[in-house]
Amino acid sequence: DVKVTQSSRYLVKRTGEKVFLECVQDMDHENMFWYRQDPGLGLRLIYFSYDVKMKEKGDIPEGYSVSREKKERFSLILESASTNQTSMYLCASSLWWGSGRYEQYFGPGTRLTVT
Amino acid sequence: SQQGEEDPQALSIQEGENATMNCSYKTSINNLQWYRQNSGRGLVHLILIRSNEREKHSGRLRVTLDTSKKSSSLLITASRAADTASYFCATDAGIYNQGGKLIFGQGTELSVKP
Numbered sequence: 001d002v003k004v005t006q007s008s009r010y011l012v013k014r015t016g017e018k019v020f021l022e023c024v025q026d027m028d029h030e031n032m033f034w035y036r037q038d039p040g041l042g043l044r045l046i047y048f049s050y051d052v053k054m055k056e057k058g059d060i061p062e063g064y065s066v067s068r069e070k071k072e073r074f075s076l077i078l079e080s081a082s083t084n085q086t087s088m089y090l091c092a093s094s095l096w097w098g099s100g101r102y103e104q105y106f107g108p109g110t111r112l113t114v115t
Numbered sequence: 116s117q118q119g120e121e122d123p124q125a126l127s128i129q130e131g132e133n134a135t136m137n138c139s140y141k142t143s144i145n146n147l148q149w150y151r152q153n154s155g156r157g158l159v160h161l162i163l164i165r166s167n168e169r170e171k172h173s174g175r176l177r178v179t180l181d182t183s184k185k186s187s188s189l190l191i192t193a194s195r196a197a198d199t200a201s202y203f204c205a206t207d208a209g210i211y212n213q214g215g216k217l218i219f220g221q222g223t224e225l226s227v228k229p
Contacts, residue, residue: 033216104205109155
């Protein structure tokens, strides 16, 4: 079974802090994604990566950056956390588009609170 | 941007009844997927239907796709309390999608009462 793990289930940070959210997948997937989920807004894509060192902006990249130095690991960075970044953050991975397998596998989520 | 819109936003039924959720989308797709999310957890993939398919089954799940109306429905038959969760449809981003990007709807919250 594919396993996607996230570094923390719950995280509390102060405004202005630099925050790192880590995601690791163990199935050699090419694609990795970071979403945030807020009530009434569904899942919104922040960034995604289809290869090591490759990244593309999603729908709401402002205030975030990402890093993918190794295939299995995709990090989301909040350079200077703000209260409006309080949310549930979900990481996902999938095989490359040409594989014909399109389903995404999700981690358990990190509920981040910025105070 | 939200491609999928789901209807209803919330659904409450009794155990043993069938639950139907609908999803509409705006642009051409290669496939449409349904996911489930238990409260406070990550999403789990349920079923995928390709644009050239009209209906697909998996256990108690039945998915239909009408590309002319740009809509899909998910039917859960003989529901159980354990089916209580949020259900999301997701579509791909179009004809070329190197990153495997999906666009999710806002979800239907299903409550199955024992």
